[in-house]
Every structure is written in structure tokens, then in C-alpha cells.
Amino acid sequence: MKKNNLGKTDIMVSEICLGTMTWGQQNSEKEAHDQLSFAIERGINFIDTAEMYSVPPKEETYGLTEKYIGTWLKNQDRSKIILATKIAGRTSNVPSGPPGLDWIRKGPRLNEEHIFEAIENSLKRLNTEYIDLYQIHWPERPVNSFGQLGYIHNPREDDIKIEVTLEALSKAVQKGLIKYIGLSNETPWGVMKFIEAAKEFSLPRVVSIQNPYSLLNRSFEAGLSEIAINEEVGLLPYSPLAGGVLSGKYLNGKKPENARMTLFERMRTRYTNQHAENAVLEYQKIALKYDLNLTQMAINFVTKQNFVTSNIIGATSIDQLEENIDSINCELNEEVIKEIEKVHKIYTYPCP
Template sequence: MQYSRLGSSDLQVSRVCLGTMTWGKQNDQADADAQLEYSLNQGINFIDTAEMYAVPPSADTYGKTETILGNWLAKNASKRKELIVASKIAGPGISYIRGGGDITAEAVIQSVDASLQRLQTDYIDLYQLHWPNRTTPHFGKHWPGQVSFTDVDTLKHSNQMLEILQALDTCVKAGKIRYCGLSDDTTWGIAEYLRLSEKYSLPRMVSIQNEFNLLHTKDWPYLVEQCVHSDVAYLPWSPLAGGMLSGKYLNGQRPEGSRWTLTQRNGLFRDTPMSQAAVKEYVDLAASLSMTPCQLALAWVNQVDGVTSTIIGATSMVQLKEDIGAFEHRLSDTQLAAIAAVHQRFPVAF
């Protein structure tokens, strides 16, 4: 396993981050325990969760994933110091989470304490804002005209950001969190948080996790460049496009128990003629290179300049082993050129 520094922090994280959002819905405690043991044995030290999980989110499963991870941590207390545990506070819009309200200072303090209790730990290594208070071009809203930036009250949101940073600072000083990060945010969000941190001597955002895969590369090059030059770790989530890049959803297939048989939310299941055509080409290309489609897609993400660690998730040990094994592949220049040729034909397929 290879490791990279997490942005401007002093943390060294594995190039593979174990995502946990299926725990509590598609996976139970025994499944999670097995995934954790295998992942740690492969050198993975970076675990990502969130208060909102399991996914698809519901009032019944809210907090279950953190609880499952916390149960494992309680049984394996000696391993806690070896892990980089990341969690997230949910943004606005979910009625059963703080009434669907914005992220506020009070919400940060309350959420950190609640996550610590569920995780059964004294500290969270990386605490992230799951999505901003303002609407951003994520979750399928990346086409022109879907988000109106001119309707945003810039000063209001900047002041909210300052309030959030001050609350995070309180948590850092109390030893409850070590570092702070973003998720599903933009170049402006990164820059504004960094500006406020420097101006007011508050905690610095060290990372951002955004949707990124061969079908959905909107962060390249501008946001990734921002991350590199601002020393902010870039953490792709959904590197397999919700499983679509595995090829298992081609031609209308819906394997029993797979994610696309569950509730659709936020336009994440983008089953279009364009995405189907792109996936078919990537599947064929992978076969010609003696790789599985998942190995091709994950190896490609891992080699994108500026990527720090890729967040993977699996519902079975077979999937997990294949996904982790993908990071042992080093794509050659010739292979990368072949992938680029497909990508150039389908630059915005998802």
C-alpha cells in the first residue's frame, strides 16, 4: 500500500480510503468487521463515514454506520491510533437531521459530540462538511442553468463559513477533532474557507472529497489545480460511478441487491444512452487490456495528477478484494492514452 500526506496536515493516509456508507443498510456488523479486518491487513488506514449514513439515507438508518464502526473500534481499541477516521456533518435539506437546517456553529458542536458518542472514540481525525449550505453544482446539477450562482448572497455565506470555522476551532482546541475538510464543494468554497482561516487564524481545510470518475470529471482541471496549489487533499468519491463502471448495469441489468435497485436520490443513477455507450467502450477496453472494468476505472483515478486517496465502497468481500487489488495496477502511457481516447469521445457522459 502506498501513502500520501493529507493536504497540509501531518497525517499520512493510504491511497485507498475505505468508504462505509453501505454499513447499516446493505451490510451488517459482521460484514463491516470483515471489511475492516481485510482492509487493515492490506495496509489501509483511512476510513470514511458520516452522520447521515447508511445510504440511501433514512431516519431509521441515520447514524447506524458510525455506530457499526464504533462497535468495531470499541472491540479493537489498540488499533484506534493506527487509523485515520473521517466523518462528516450533514448539510441542509434532510428533515430528520436538525430539522433540515443549515450547518451552524451550534450544529457543528452538537454533531461532533454525537458522532464521537456513536464512534466510541475520543477524537475524529478528519471532520468534514458533507455539503455546503448554499446550492452547488454537485449531485447531477453540473449542467449550465441548473444552479444560479448570482442568486447566492455571498456575504451571508461567507459569514456562515466564518461561524462554522469558529465552531470547528472550538472542537479542535477541545481535542475532539484533529483536522477539518470539505465535501461536495467548489473552488470558491475552498478559496473562501482558506481566506477566512488565514485572516482569523482558524483551522485550515486540509481536504475535499467530490464525485469523480471516468464518467464524471467536472473537477478536472480547475478544482484539482486549486487543491494542488493550495495544499488541499483531493479525495474522489464514487470512483466507479455508483457501480456503473463495473458494467453490471449495461443493457438494463439490475443485479439483485445492487445499489441501483435501491432508492434513487440526487440524480446519482444517470442511466442515459451516453453513459451506457461510454461504459460499453470502457468494458471492452478493459477486456483488451486483461483487466476487469473496475480495475481499469480505479487504477485510472489513482493515477490522476493531484489525487491523494480514492474512496471505495463494497457490499461483498469479493468486490472489496477486487477494488483494493486495482490499486496495484500501474497503467502504462499506452494504456492511459487508450483510456483518454474513450474519455475524449464521452467527456461528460454522466
């Protein structure tokens, strides 16, 4: 499997990253271990998780995903694994994002006290002495993430400044607790402010950004793709299948048994609407015309973008995982790309 540099670092990560957010609700500990071992066998060396996982977030499942990884990791060669996790941020700033999270440090924030407590707890759950990539799950300030449209400027006096957060993370780097810093669900303005703060205050530079990107949500291209390339802050795209919608399994109102959007109705609102369904039907026609697997076509389109460092895929079964990994062998020729672009012009960003 091809590997890419993680930002300006010398760390090489596989072009496919194993996502883990279903472990602890849709997947058992054994199933998580089976997926991890299978992914490693197939050449994946990059694992992404978060303190908040599993998803949807609940107090009783908080930290379970990291624990499952930790019980597997203790029997592995740690030096061969690139491990990424995330710190949860303030929740009142993203109305469409995770609810409450008061069970996480009585309401998570991005100051030094919260950051060090979060890191120490993640290290314990993960059974490791260091985290390769530590990411801010979403910004401290109000932003339009998680499918929210529009932007309301609402600065607050108690918002923690970017340089304060970065200074705390810098201390964690100096202590050897984390190696590199990444962002998630961030805006072009936010990414550049982190880059500016690193330069102005001689602090570590962010190396990656984890945002949604798929055939149903290409908004990253509008402003962030230029930053990702020119500043070498590569994208780690999540939801390349738009929550599974791009597999086609939810077409015509279908609700497959044990599928994510069947189990968790709240998640349907972000990824299912008539424009999205129409777009998926058109992409399905392209896949059929060129004898391609729709799922693999959708994933490969994301993986091959020049601003993408590693494409985060998730699965609830080994069969799904194998299909997703095999997307690296799905070749999209010039004609396929042209037809994809035609559909995109008609159905632009149906699932922001």
C-alpha cells in the first residue's frame, strides 16, 4: 500500500487510515481486534480514534473505542503503528454537533488543564506512552461544522485563544506525550490562524486537518484544498462514503438491518435528502456503465485527490473493511472523472 508523508514530518502513513468510531456500540472488542489485525495485514499502519468515541457519544460508551485499541495494541510492535486520537472541545458552540458531553471533564474545553487531563486519560486507555498525532476534534469558537449551514459570528469573552491551546499542546510535545498536532472540523480561517500562531510564538506547526470529504460533500475544495497543498497540512478525510450513503444501501428509503442510519435515526438528517439520493443514483449509473464497484469508486475518488494524505475508512464487518481497502485497486479513468464532474455540477454539496 502506498504511503505518504504526514504534513512536513518524516512520518509515513498508509494512504488508507482505519477509522474506529463504531467500536463500542456497533462493534464488540473482539470485532475491533479482528479489524485491526486485518487492516495491518493489508498494509494499513495508520489508526484514527478519539476520546469521545464510540459514536453516537454516550456517557456509558465514552472511551470504549480507545480501550479496545489499547487491549490490542499491548500485544503489537508499537513502533510500526501510527496512532491518532482527538480531544473533544466545547460543545455549546456547534448546535448540530455532539450533544452535551458533560460527562467529559464536566464539559470539555481546550485549555492546558483539560488538554493534559485528556492526553493522560487517552494514553492510559490506549496502553501507550505516546500519541503520534493529537487532533483538536472541533474548534473552541463557534463554527458551522457537522452539517450546519451558514455562519453566525458570535465571539465570546471566555473563548480560549488559539495560541493558548497551541502553547498547551506544545508542552505536551516537549514532554514526549504527543508527537504532532492536527486539526479537525476546522475552517480556512482557523487553519491559517494556527499556522500564524505557530510562527509568531515559535510553537509546533499543525500537520494535518481531518474534515469531511466525499462525492456528496466536496466543500473542502472551495478554500481548504489550496491551504492543504501550499502549507503542507494534508487532509485526513472522514466519511468518504457520507455515512454509508454512497454505497447505495439506503436508496429508495431502504433501512438495512443493523446499518448505522437504521440504528441511529439522528444521523440520517445529515446525509439523507432528495438531492443526495438523486446524486447517488447518478453516481451508481456511472459505476454500472464502467463496471465499477460504487463503494470503491467513491472511496478511490477521495483517496486520489492531491490534497489528501490518508483516507479514513470505517466498517462494521471484515467484508466491508476488505471491500473498502480494495478501493485502492479501483482505477478511475479520465472518462469516469469527467462524468463524476458532470454530476457534481448538478448536485453540489448535497451533504455538507
